[in-house]
Amino acid sequence: MIKLTKINKIFADKHQSFHCLKDIDLTINQGEFTVIAGPSGSGKSTLLNIMGMLDKPTSGNYQFDDNDVAKFSSNKLADIRRDKIGFVFQAYNLMPVLTALENTEMIMEFSGVSKKERKQRAIETLEAVGLGEFKNRFPAQLSGGQQQRVAVARAIAAKPLLVIADEPTANLDSQSTESLLDLMVSLNEKLGITFIFSSHDPRVIERAHRVIHLQDGKVMRDEQLENVTAGQPQAAMSS
Amino acid sequence: MGLFIRLAWRNLLRNRKRSTVTALGITLGIGFCITTLAIMDGLSNDLITGTTAGQVGHIQIHQKDYLAKRQLQQTIANNTELLQSVRQNSQITAAAARIYSFGYLSKDNKSVGVSLFGVEPDHEQRVTTLAEQMVSGTFLSTPTPWPLGQALNDEQKQLDEQLTAQAVADAFAELDGLFSDNSSTQQQTNQLIDTLAPLPDVPPKVILGVKLAKNLQADEGDIVTLLYETSLGAQQSLQLEVAGTSRQGTDLIDRTRIVFHLQDLQKLLQLPNQSHEIAIKTYDLATVVQVSDSVSEAISVHEQQLSVQTWSELRPDILALIQSNQALMGTLVFIIFLIAGVGVMNAMLVSVMERRKELCLLKALGLKGNNVVWLVTVETLMLTLVASIAGLIMGIALGSYLQHYGWDISQFGEFSLAGVGMTSALKAKLTLDNLLTPVVVMFIIALLAALYPALSAARLIPAQGMRSS
Ligand SMILES: Nc1ncnc2c1ncn2[C@@H]1O[C@H](COP(=O)(O)OP(=O)(O)O)[C@@H](O)[C@H]1O
Ligand SMILES: [Mg+2]
Numbered sequence: 001m002i003k004l005t006k007i008n009k010i011f012a013d014k015h016q017s018f019h020c021l022k023d024i025d026l027t028i029n030q031g032e033f034t035v036i037a038g039p040s041g042s043g044k045s046t047l048l049n050i051m052g053m054l055d056k057p058t059s060g061n062y063q064f065d066d067n068d069v070a071k072f073s074s075n076k077l078a079d080i081r082r083d084k085i086g087f088v089f090q091a092y093n094l095m096p097v098l099t100a101l102e103n104t105e106m107i108m109e110f111s112g113v114s115k116k117e118r119k120q121r122a123i124e125t126l127e128a129v130g131l132g133e134f135k136n137r138f139p140a141q142l143s144g145g146q147q148q149r150v151a152v153a154r155a156i157a158a159k160p161l162l163v164i165a166d167e168p169t170a171n172l173d174s175q176s177t178e179s180l181l182d183l184m185v186s187l188n189e190k191l192g193i194t195f196i197f198s199s200h201d202p203r204v205i206e207r208a209h210r211v212i213h214l215q216d217g218k219v220m221r222d223e224q225l226e227n228v229t230a231g232q233p234q235a236a237m238s239s
Numbered sequence: 240m241g242l243f244i245r246l247a248w249r250n251l252l253r254n255r256k257r258s259t260v261t262a263l264g265i266t267l268g269i270g271f272c273i274t275t276l277a278i279m280d281g282l283s284n285d286l287i288t289g290t291t292a293g294q295v296g297h298i299q300i301h302q303k304d305y306l307a308k309r310q311l312q313q314t315i316a317n318n319t320e321l322l323q324s325v326r327q328n329s330q331i332t333a334a335a336a337r338i339y340s341f342g343y344l345s346k347d348n349k350s351v352g353v354s355l356f357g358v359e360p361d362h363e364q365r366v367t368t369l370a371e372q373m374v375s376g377t378f379l380s381t382p383t384p385w386p387l388g389q390a391l392n393d394e395q396k397q398l399d400e401q402l403t404a405q406a407v408a409d410a411f412a413e414l415d416g417l418f419s420d421n422s423s424t425q426q427q428t429n430q431l432i433d434t435l436a437p438l439p440d441v442p443p444k445v446i447l448g449v450k451l452a453k454n455l456q457a458d459e460g461d462i463v464t465l466l467y468e469t470s471l472g473a474q475q476s477l478q479l480e481v482a483g484t485s486r487q488g489t490d491l492i493d494r495t496r497i498v499f500h501l502q503d504l505q506k507l508l509q510l511p512n513q514s515h516e517i518a519i520k521t522y523d524l525a526t527v528v529q530v531s532d533s534v535s536e537a538i539s540v541h542e543q544q545l546s547v548q549t550w551s552e553l554r555p556d557i558l559a560l561i562q563s564n565q566a567l568m569g570t571l572v573f574i575i576f577l578i579a580g581v582g583v584m585n586a587m588l589v590s591v592m593e594r595r596k597e598l599c600l601l602k603a604l605g606l607k608g609n610n611v612v613w614l615v616t617v618e619t620l621m622l623t624l625v626a627s628i629a630g631l632i633m634g635i636a637l638g639s640y641l642q643h644y645g646w647d648i649s650q651f652g653e654f655s656l657a658g659v660g661m662t663s664a665l666k667a668k669l670t671l672d673n674l675l676t677p678v679v680v681m682f683i684i685a686l687l688a689a690l691y692p693a694l695s696a697a698r699l700i701p702a703q704g705m706r707s708s
Contacts, residue, residue, distance in 0.1 A: 049702040052603070054603050054700075054701040054702035055700065055701075055702035074607075074608065075607050075608070078602070078605050078606065078607045078608075079605065079607075080605075081603065081604065081605040082604065082605020082606075083605070087603055087604060089600075089603075092596045092597070092599075092600055093600070095246070095597060095600070095601070096253075096597070097245075097246060097249035097250055097253055098245070098246070098249075102242075102245070106242065106604065107604050107605060109241075109242045110242075110604070110605050110606055110610075111605070154604075
């Protein structure tokens with residue numbers, strides 16, 4: 001699904017330049033549950049931004065579903081983000097002036113899903129992430145963990161192929177972290193959604209199938225893990 | 240679209256203070272523009288009405304060159320027939336003939352130079368407001384019964400020749416310094432004139448300018464004496480009865496004018512079936528040029544050297560005054576809009592900068608650049624819409640107050656602009672144009688002001704907003 005070849009990202013301004021990603025070669029397949037791990041400043045967010053088509057690499061080739069991303073116009077990129085990729089960011093995930101339900105519906109509204117259908121899907125998804133009763137609350141009226149769940153709900157309600165989550169649990173307590181992870185794992189297993197997320201949190205890393213260790217903009221290690229819970233049915237979706 | 244409206248509306252509410260201040264700018268801008276335009280139109284209207292209804296009418300007919308020289312003999316001949324052809328025009332409400340001359344008016348030992356103004360009372364009051372300007376007494380109605388003049392018989396013609404010769408001889412004698420008693424010659428001459436053009440048995444009724452009456456201490460019912468010259472050059476005097484006084488707006492007229500029935504003045508000046516001026520009122524001032532053309536054509540059958548002019552040709556000074564007035568107000572309105580526009584632009588720029596991260600999020604989630612432009616534009620339009628409605632209400636309220644009660648400018652004294660007596664309360668005039676123009680212009684300005692903030696929002700790179708916490 002994603003194939004990165006010799007991706008480099010250099011941030012440069014008048015005074016200095018910073019080589020953030022160095023010759024990254026990476027392939028991510030459909031249905032994977034991958035964590036990009038690494039210390040702060042190692043380039044995780046930058047890599048996810050490039051994979052999520054929010055930013056362009058300085059050099060290198062990015063194939064998405066066998067298409068060269070560099071050839072897409074910015075409108076085409078916006079369409080792919082809207083239709084195929086769900087995002088969960090570390091912060092600033094939600095529109096503060098929209099309720100949890102409206103936030104969840106938003107992407108479907110961009111893509112023109114009918115009012116009735118998108119509302120129904122949004123409510124179902126919010127219920128699935130355990131926030132059915134909070135659907136009319138504004139982000140400021142929700143806890144950090146609840147906000148991240150809304151973000152996950154929004155990311156998956158539009159039925160993407162891929163969910164990119166940048167340190168989704170960084171601001172969460174351990175209980176919220178656990179339930180959010182349960183949710184994502186079950187979505188991966190039930191719907192086959194590909195998950196890529198970044199984290200340096202061991203609790204997150206141990207739930208992944210594959211961990212890519214990043215350091216100073218380079219891939220240090222790429223390990224396939226035998227996950228304890230993999231393959232077992234989860235309770236989150238059915239509750 | 241529904242989402243955009245919701246986002247825009249809630250964003251405006253989120254920054255209630257800023258939105259209110261910006262909206263207030265727009266509201267005041269529109270409100271004052273409407274009021275300014277209404278006052279401007281009211282002033283123009285007052286000037287035009289003051290000019291046309293006061294004296295000028297919409298169209299005037301004169302003998303060519305009359306206005307330049309104003310000689311008593313420069314008359315329109317066949318006045319009645321000419322008026323008939325003019326009044327046949329269906330676009331004309333009324334047409335009134337007039338005569339002008341000069342004289343001296345005296346009462347007791349006071350004597351004042353006066354301008355004589357002969358009008359057809361019933362027609363004149365349908366062209367101008369002359370009849371409504373009475374301060375005391377009643378306006379003129381019927382002409383004074385006037386004995387008919389008789390042609391001289393042979394004997395009298397002979398006497399006339401003798402008297403003329405005698406008068407010439409007397410004049411030479413006077414030049415030589417010799418005294419001669421010519422009182423009997425004078426008496427005989429007057430008798431002849433009386434036969435030719437007899438004077439009425441009762442004094443003709445006239446209206447005096449209010450200040451003229453005051454200067455002469457002449458009241459309603461008083462008899463005053465007019466000294467004047469006929470069109471044939473004879474000096475005559477005649478007693479007149481003051482039927483009333485009127486205030487016609489300008490100081491000069493109120494000091495000097497004395498209004499006659501047209502027929503009285505025709506007889507007095509010996510201008511049978513003649514006039515100096517025909518003033519015309521049309522149904523619609525906007526069509527005055529076409530009506531003027533058709534009047535020209537209609538009267539051309541009378542084969543006189545006449546000129547037909549519209550009010551703006553007769554009073555180009557008034558037109559120029561109106562135009563400079565409009566230019567001034569236009570500049571003012573432009574400045575008001577410019578200030579409001581800068582305010583809108585500033586508010587939207589701040590709003591976009593504040594919401595950089597949100598806008599980046601929307602773009603990251605798949606909103607296209609042109610949709611972001613829309614989002615910011617919708618927000619601006621909604622702010623403008625709400626503020627415009629408030630501005631409209633304010634403009635209508637202020638404008639209609641000034642339309643009904645006027646703006647009391649009498650504190651600056653009684654005054655006239657370019658010779659047009661202005662009513663002391665300047666009345667605004669609200670028109671659909673005055674209401675819609677500021678709103679439409681404000682929307683255009685708001686759109687232009689939103690353009691830069693909207694485009695800069697559209698150019699945001701989604702990743703930039705997502706970085707760091
Ligand atoms: N837009 C940018 N301009 C300049 N430097 C940047 C920019 N984005 C990221 N960086 C730098 O790149 C490095 C990697 O950042 P990031 O990808 O956010 O790391 P991580 O997510 O692993 O903490 C950091 O040192 C950061 O300062
Ligand atoms: Mg990061």
